[in-house]
Amino acid sequence: MTRKQKRLAIIAGLGAVLVVAAGLIFVALRDQIVFFYSPSEIHEKAIAAGTPIRLGGLVKQGSWKREGETSDFVVTDGATDMSVHYVGLLPDLFREGQGVVIEGSVSPAGTFAATNVLAKHDETYMPREVVDELKKRGEWQREGAAL
Amino acid sequence: MSIELGHFALVLAFAISAISAVTGLVFWKRETIAGYLQQGAVLQLLLVVAAFAALVQAFVTSDFSLKLAAEHANSAQPLIYKITAVWGNHEGSMVLWVLILVIMGAGVAAFGRNLPKDLLSLVLSMQSLLAAAFLGFTLFTSNPFLRLSPAPFEGKDLNPILQDIGLAIHPPLLYTGYVGFSVCFSFAIAALISGRIDAAWARWVRPWTLFSWAFLTLGIAMGSYWAYYELGWGGWWFWDPVENASFMPWLAGTALLHSALVMEKRNALKIWTVFLAIITFSLSLLGTFMVRSGILTSVHTFATDPTRGMVILALLAAFIGGAFSLFAFRASALRAGGLFAPISREGALILNNLFLAAATVAVLVGTLYPLLLEAFTGETISVGAPFFNLTFGAIMAPLLIILPFGPFLAWKRGDLIGVTQRLAGAAGLALFAAVLCFALTGASVSLAPLGLLLGFWVAFGALAELVDRAKFFRTDVVTSFRRLFGLPRTAWATALAHFGLGVSVIGIVAASAWQAELVTTMTAGQVATIAGHEVTFSGIAHEEGPNYASDAGTFQVRAPGGEIRTAVAERRVYVQSRMPTTEASILTYGFSQLYLQLGEPQADGKSVVRLWFKPYVTLIWLGCLLMAGAGFLSLSYRRLRIGAPQPSASRVPAE
Numbered sequence: 001m002t003r004k005q006k007r008l009a010i011i012a013g014l015g016a017v018l019v020v021a022a023g024l025i026f027v028a029l030r031d032q033i034v035f036f037y038s039p040s041e042i043h044e045k046a047i048a049a050g051t052p053i054r055l056g057g058l059v060k061q062g063s064w065k066r067e068g069e070t071s072d073f074v075v076t077d078g079a080t081d082m083s084v085h086y087v088g089l090l091p092d093l094f095r096e097g098q099g100v101v102i103e104g105s106v107s108p109a110g111t112f113a114a115t116n117v118l119a120k121h122d123e124t125y126m127p128r129e130v131v132d133e134l135k136k137r138g139e140w141q142r143e144g145a146a147l
Numbered sequence: 148m149s150i151e152l153g154h155f156a157l158v159l160a161f162a163i164s165a166i167s168a169v170t171g172l173v174f175w176k177r178e179t180i181a182g183y184l185q186q187g188a189v190l191q192l193l194l195v196v197a198a199f200a201a202l203v204q205a206f207v208t209s210d211f212s213l214k215l216a217a218e219h220a221n222s223a224q225p226l227i228y229k230i231t232a233v234w235g236n237h238e239g240s241m242v243l244w245v246l247i248l249v250i251m252g253a254g255v256a257a258f259g260r261n262l263p264k265d266l267l268s269l270v271l272s273m274q275s276l277l278a279a280a281f282l283g284f285t286l287f288t289s290n291p292f293l294r295l296s297p298a299p300f301e302g303k304d305l306n307p308i309l310q311d312i313g314l315a316i317h318p319p320l321l322y323t324g325y326v327g328f329s330v331c332f333s334f335a336i337a338a339l340i341s342g343r344i345d346a347a348w349a350r351w352v353r354p355w356t357l358f359s360w361a362f363l364t365l366g367i368a369m370g371s372y373w374a375y376y377e378l379g380w381g382g383w384w385f386w387d388p389v390e391n392a393s394f395m396p397w398l399a400g401t402a403l404l405h406s407a408l409v410m411e412k413r414n415a416l417k418i419w420t421v422f423l424a425i426i427t428f429s430l431s432l433l434g435t436f437m438v439r440s441g442i443l444t445s446v447h448t449f450a451t452d453p454t455r456g457m458v459i460l461a462l463l464a465a466f467i468g469g470a471f472s473l474f475a476f477r478a479s480a481l482r483a484g485g486l487f488a489p490i491s492r493e494g495a496l497i498l499n500n501l502f503l504a505a506a507t508v509a510v511l512v513g514t515l516y517p518l519l520l521e522a523f524t525g526e527t528i529s530v531g532a533p534f535f536n537l538t539f540g541a542i543m544a545p546l547l548i549i550l551p552f553g554p555f556l557a558w559k560r561g562d563l564i565g566v567t568q569r570l571a572g573a574a575g576l577a578l579f580a581a582v583l584c585f586a587l588t589g590a591s592v593s594l595a596p597l598g599l600l601l602g603f604w605v606a607f608g609a610l611a612e613l614v615d616r617a618k619f620f621r622t623d624v625v626t627s628f629r630r631l632f633g634l635p636r637t638a639w640a641t642a643l644a645h646f647g648l649g650v651s652v653i654g655i656v657a658a659s660a661w662q663a664e665l666v667t668t669m670t671a672g673q674v675a676t677i678a679g680h681e682v683t684f685s686g687i688a689h690e691e692g693p694n695y696a697s698d699a700g701t702f703q704v705r706a707p708g709g710e711i712r713t714a715v716a717e718r719r720v721y722v723q724s725r726m727p728t729t730e731a732s733i734l735t736y737g738f739s740q741l742y743l744q745l746g747e748p749q750a751d752g753k754s755v756v757r758l759w760f761k762p763y764v765t766l767i768w769l770g771c772l773l774m775a776g777a778g779f780l781s782l783s784y785r786r787l788r789i790g791a792p793q794p795s796a797s798r799v800p801a802e
Contacts, residue, residue: 003486006489014497017498017545018501018505021508021509024509024537024541024542025508025513025538028537029513029516029530029534032530032533033516033517033529034529035527035528036528036529068667068753069667069668069746069757088666089379089755090746090747092379092718092726092728093727103531
């Protein structure tokens with residue numbers, strides 16, 4: 001191979017790898033991202049059952065029922081309520097009246113089947129999505145409590 | 148009093164670093180300036196050490212007139228957590244960051260006596276500029292030395308999750324890795340300003356790259372293990388933005404480590420190496436920005452102040468933007484050199500760099516895409532594990548396939564067929580091991596066999612290089628062993644690092660594919676079985692710790708072999724903050740672990756218990772330790788040569 005051919009072979013090889021990588025990232029971004037919704041948005045946008053999403057809001061006061069390792073509670077953004085069913089251990093800081101982010105999907109019955117309830121690290125910390133959503137819905141009261 | 152002295156020391160360090168940066172950048176061509184800058188670097192170190200010591204003293208003596216101590220420490224905390232509480236908060240962690248930065252600066256000053264004077268001056272002034280910027284940021288937006296009057300009687304306590312030995316180890320290791328790359332960055336800027344770059348430059352940069360890379364590897368592994376046992380989610384990697392923030396500099400740093408090798412040995416890839424040095428530290432800065440600004444939702448986010456985020460963003464833009472502008476203007480002044488065929492050691496290292504760069508981009512896109520999408524469309528999304536597993540996995544797989552070929556190929560022009568023949572044994576062994584694993588477990592998980600095969604291939608391929616170089620099976624055993632121990636440490640380091648990577652891959656695949664999980668409600672005396680382990684719940688006892696109250700659940704675990712061990716999983720409530728935490732109990736069997744976690748007690752005396760069996764999970768971190776160890780091994784050899792930067796290519800055996 002001449003110098004020019006060698007260089008061309010290297011550049012073509014690099015280009016091919018880059019194109020494949022870029023395509024992969026593009027496809028993954030289209031298919032693998034998870035949207036975040038409040039209970040009202042799930043209701044408004046009529047999210048199809050089974051689509052993996054994240055649900056955010058406050059755990060409604062007096063709604064948390066436990067039986068063994070199963071928990072049922074209601075997540076609210078003030079306007080709409082959403083019943084959540086979860087099997088497993090809840091994070092340490094899970095409390096009624098506090099903000100949560102829940103991974104899962106809407107079940108055919110219209111309740112939310114949770115696969116994971118996300119924990120917080122800090123008492124004063126609330127997931128930013130929840131804060132924004134509550135502000136949007138006019139439910140934000142804890143002035144300066146978080147963020 | 149010492150608080151004010153510490154504050155004053157930090158202000159003085161800021162002034163000295165600013166003066167060093169300006170004079171250095173203006174007068175770098177004068178030979179005499181280097182000596183002053185070296186003294187300046189040492190002074191900065193002494194002053195920041197004094198400031199840090201003042202903070203530590205205030206925390207240890209529970210001086211709650213210091214606002215920071217009052218907010219993050221408590222007199223009932225054990226001593227170790229009083230000390231670690233210094234950096235368990237935003238302000239203190241910035242001081243730690245700056246402390247490590249000036250240690251690096253002083254390190255360059257101490258080890259750089261043999262550098263050309265103008266290069267040394269430029270590197271030291273860049274380090275001073277970074278120190279000035281981050282000291283200024285600390286003093287003006289997050290001053291750790293503010294007083295409270297009147298002083299409260301008791302402090303608020305450190306976040307219970309941080310009251311762990313992990314906080315003593317993880318941040319200092321990680322920061323040393325992050326900030327260590329600042330030296331590579333400064334060297335890159337110095338090369339661009341002076342327009343002079345050669346193999347000697349690469350030889351000076353490589354020890355710093357190795358050093359930072361090894362620490363970053365340890366820091367990430369430690370952080371991962373800490374999250375694994377402390378957060379109680381049973382996972383060891385969450386593709387969390389802050390984890391990604393530390394992982395991106397690691398990927399870029401790994402690429403830099405390999406490209407600097409090409410530059411040192413073959414005087415090629417100069418511009419790319421400079422580019423990588425800038426990118427690696429830029430990603431470290433981006434990581435600092437993401438953690439410190441709270442812009443991304445993450446497990447590391449503490450309540451933060453948005454103005455700080457803006458200031459860090461401005462600093463980030465100034466350093467990264469400035470570096471890339473300089474790169475754009477000056478890169479053409481660097482002469483390219485060193486020709487090679489596509490199939491050669493250089494070619495393999497370029498492929499390594501290409502895949503690592505692509506992986507970095509994939510992680511970067513996944514981390515920043517939610518931010519960008521929200522800024523432009525208002526949609527809130529999260530990019531989670533599925534995205535990263537797909538893109539990162541697909542990019543890493545070919546890298547792992549080609550990895551064992553690299554060290555076998557000759558520089559300039561390699562013989563692919565010959566190398567394939569020499570690697571046939573390793574490939575056969577890997578295939579045999581992977582098939583054996585599947586025959587024994589009888590599992591049928593789709594991608595796991597391939598993943599396992601890749602892990603074994605990388606591990607055996609790494610060992611094959613040592614076996615081949617020692618001429619095992621081609622000469623008598625004694626000679627082979629003599630050759631093996633006579634191999635240069637760098638050859639051992641390469642093999643060890645690659646072997647470590649293979650070990651980590653095996654651990655990742657095994658722990659993901661064969662993990663068993665069980666969530667159940669138990670009363671005292673009840674037995675649960677997971678992966679052949681019989682777990683008997685003995686009941687819950689109330690205990691008092693130094694600054695917490697604990698409900699400790701005791702379990703008797705009977706392993707398949709009959710061995711009986713006791714596990715204690717706790718639920719703690721910290722007295723001062725009233726914050727509950729869980730302390731998982733982890734039993735280690737060989738390389739596997741049984742992970743027990745206690746849920747909230749139920750009204751009727753039952754307890755929810757979560758059990759995991761994670762086969763070979765410790766291999767993940769063990770592999771990381773091997774990689775970091777390989778870094779230090781290589782460093783111990785190179786130290787001999789740092790002092791003698793004369794051209795030595797002819798004396799050094801090809802690696």
